Amino acid sequence: AQKITQTQPGMFVQEKEAVTLDCTYDTSDQSYGLFWYKQPSSGEMIFLIYQGSYDEQNATEGRYSLNFQKARKSANLVISASQLGDSAMYFCAMREYNQFYFGTGTSLTVIP
Amino acid sequence: DTAVSQTPKYLVTQMGNDKSIKCEQNLGHDTMYWYKQDSKKFLKIMFSYNNKELIINETVPNRFSPKSPDKAHLNLHINSLELGDSAVYFCASSQVVGATQYFGPGTRLLVL
Numbered sequence: 429a430q431k432i433t434q435t436q437p438g439m440f441v442q443e444k445e446a447v448t449l450d451c452t453y454d455t456s457d458q459s460y461g462l463f464w465y466k467q468p469s470s471g472e473m474i475f476l477i478y479q480g481s482y483d484e485q486n487a488t489e490g491r492y493s494l495n496f497q498k499a500r501k502s503a504n505l506v507i508s509a510s511q512l513g514d515s516a517m518y519f520c521a522m523r524e525y526n527q528f529y530f531g532t533g534t535s536l537t538v539i540p
Numbered sequence: 541d542t543a544v545s546q547t548p549k550y551l552v553t554q555m556g557n558d559k560s561i562k563c564e565q566n567l568g569h570d571t572m573y574w575y576k577q578d579s580k581k582f583l584k585i586m587f588s589y590n591n592k593e594l595i596i597n598e599t600v601p602n603r604f605s606p607k608s609p610d611k612a613h614l615n616l617h618i619n620s621l622e623l624g625d626s627a628v629y630f631c632a633s634s635q636v637v638g639a640t641q642y643f644g645p646g647t648r649l650l651v652l
Contacts, residue, residue, distance in 0.1 A: 463640065467581075473630060473643035517581060526638045527596065528573075530583040 429454050432520050432531035440537050441510045448495070449505040449534045451520030457481075461523040462503040464494065467533070468516040476518075479503060510538045543567050544644035546631050552650045553621055561616045561647045563631030571595075571637050572614040574606060575630040577646070583630070589614055590637050621651045 433452045441447035453462065464476040479487045479494045487494040495504040507514055515538045520531040544565045553559055565572065573596075574586040588596035589608040603619040614631060628648050632641040 461638065465643075471628065471648075472645050473583075473632075475640055475642060478640055519583065523638050528585055528641070533581050 431455065431524065431529035432522050434520055434531035434534050436534045437532070438535045438537070440539055441507075441514075443512060443538055443540050444509055446506060446508045447510055447536065449507070449518050449520075449536065451503045451505065451531060453501050453503060453520075453522045455501075455522065455524045457524045462494065462496070463521040463523070464492070464503075464505045465519045465521060465530075466514075466516045467519065468513075473519075477505070507536075512538050512540060514538050544631060544633055544642055546629075546644040546647050548647060549645060550648050550650075552652065554652055555621055555623060557621050558617070558619045559621060559649070560618070561629055561631075561649075563614045563616070563644055565612055565631075565633040565642075565644075567633055567635075567642065569633040569635050569642075570611060571634045571639070572608065572611075573632040573634075573641060574614065574616050575632065575643075577628040577630060579627070587614075587616075588637075595637065618649075621649075623651050625649060626651045 460481045462479045466474045477489045477492045479496045491508045493506045517533045519533045522529050547562045571590045573588045577583045586600050587606040592608045605617045608614045628646045630646045631644040634641045
C-alpha cells in the first residue's frame with residue numbers, strides 16, 4: 429500500500445481564492461509526522477508546514493494551514509488567498525519510524 | 541548564506557563515467573540525506589547519515605556510494621553512470637533524525 433497518497437495530479441485556483449490539496453497517509457506507527465513541501469518551477473524544495481501526530485491543534489503558518497483528521501488519516505493543505513507565486517508542485521510527506529515517504533505531488537496553477 | 545548547498549547544479553556526462561556530487565549544510569544539523577527525483581517528480585530517499593554514520597540505505601545500486609567526511613558534508617559518488625541515473629538529486633539535512641528536512645537546490649544529472 430502507498431504510504432502517502434495525493435489523488436489530485438493537477439489543480440487550478442483563482443487568484444485570491446482558497447484551495448485545498450488532499451493528502452492521505454497509511455501508517456501503524458503512533459508517533460509520526462506530516463509535512464508539506466512546495467516545489468516551484470525553479471526546482472528547489474521549500475518546507476511549508478509540519479503536523480505531529482500528537483498535536484491536537486491544526487498547524488498554521490501564515491497563509492498555509494494543515495487540516496489534520498487523524499481518524500481519517502488525512503492531512504490536507506489549505507492555502508488561503510492564493511497568489512500567482514503559489515503556482516508550483518506540492519508534496520505531502522510522512523515521517524514514520526524515522527523513514528520519510530513522499531507523495532506523487534499535486535501541481536497547482538493559480539489563475540489571475 | 542545558503543543553508544544547504546550542492547555542487548554542481550548541473551551535470552552532463554557520458555554513460556560509463558564516474559561523477560560526484562557534493563553537499564554542505566551550515567545549519568549545524570546532525571542528519572543529512574540524499575534523494576533522487578525522477579522525471580515524473582517522484583522523490584525517493586536513497587541514503588541518510590546521522591553524525592557521519594549511515595542510518596538509511598535504501599535499495600540503491602551499489603554504484604552509488606555516499607561519503608560523510610564530517611557532519612556538515614555528505615557527498616554522493618556514482619560509478620559507471622547509466623542512462624537511468626538521469627534525474628535530479630537532492631541533498632537535505634535535519635536537526636536530528638526524523639525532524640523537518642531542509643533541502644538543497646538540487647543537482648540535475650543528465651547521462652548521455
